[in-house]
Amino acid sequence: EPEVTQTPSHQVTQMGQEVILRCVPISNHLYFYWYRQILGQKVEFLVSFYNNEISEKSEIFDDQFSVERPDGSNFTLKIRSTKLEDSAMYFCASSEWDRVMNTEAFFGQGTRLTVV
Amino acid sequence: ELKVEQNPLFLSMQEGKNYTIYCNYSTTSDRLYWYRQDPGKSLESLFVLLSNGAVKQEGRLMASLDTKARLSTLHITAAVHDLSATYFCAVEGLKYGGSQGNLIFGKGTKLSVKP
Numbered sequence: 001e002p003e004v005t006q007t008p009s010h011q012v013t014q015m016g017q018e019v020i021l022r023c024v025p026i027s028n029h030l031y032f033y034w035y036r037q038i039l040g041q042k043v044e045f046l047v048s049f050y051n052n053e054i055s056e057k058s059e060i061f062d063d064q065f066s067v068e069r070p071d072g073s074n075f076t077l078k079i080r081s082t083k084l085e086d087s088a089m090y091f092c093a094s095s096e097w098d099r100v101m102n103t104e105a106f107f108g109q110g111t112r113l114t115v116v
Numbered sequence: 117e118l119k120v121e122q123n124p125l126f127l128s129m130q131e132g133k134n135y136t137i138y139c140n141y142s143t144t145s146d147r148l149y150w151y152r153q154d155p156g157k158s159l160e161s162l163f164v165l166l167s168n169g170a171v172k173q174e175g176r177l178m179a180s181l182d183t184k185a186r187l188s189t190l191h192i193t194a195a196v197h198d199l200s201a202t203y204f205c206a207v208e209g210l211k212y213g214g215s216q217g218n219l220i221f222g223k224g225t226k227l228s229v230k231p
Contacts, residue, residue, distance in 0.1 A: 033218065043159065043204060045218035056218050091158060105219060107159040
């Protein structure tokens with residue numbers, strides 16, 4: 001069964017360092033997303049990406065964040081200068097664009113980012 | 117601002133019992149999603165509810181949607197230990213008509229089923 005894959009599963013980084021989280025969405029999907037979940041809290045939307053550009057972003061997604069689809073398969077989230085409060089589980093998700101039949105988003109296993 | 121509220125946030129129940137989790141939301145969205153999350157794991161899609169009056173069932177779980185009341189319910193029938201997890205409802209926070217929107221999640225209901 002097709003699935004969204006994320007690497008690495010766990011990343012530890014020092015405050016101020018740049019990190020890149022990687023995702024391979026399901027191959028025929030057109031919409032890609034990043035969400036985050038701070039430990040024990042709810043899942044929060046960061047950004048959606050369609051047709052090689054950001055379609056929506058939340059207030060969390062400030063200038064420290066960027067997304068890219070560098071090739072036909074990968075979708076990345078970069079945090080330029082990490083802060084302690086960026087520590088969270090980051091989920092990548094993808095979906096087909098079919099609002100009539102099924103707009104279900106499939107989530108990857110997540111990358112746990114720990115900023116020390 | 118779109119709000120999605122779930123209750124209860126914590127639910128401890130005995131095996132064999134029935135219970136309902138409620139999800140209220142504050143916009144006119146006609147699409148609602150239920151996800152399950154096991155500790156340290158990803159979000160597993162359970163139900164996609166696409167219209168008013170939609171009802172879907174899978175095993176011991178049944179979800180329904182009332183768009184007029186802006187309410188969805190997740191009903192658990194004869195709970196078993198394997199259902200222990202956190203359950204999230206989510207609504208699309210659409211900004212652009214016709215395009216895929218982001219998901220706004222509730223805080224989740226942590227369900228613990230005890231023998």
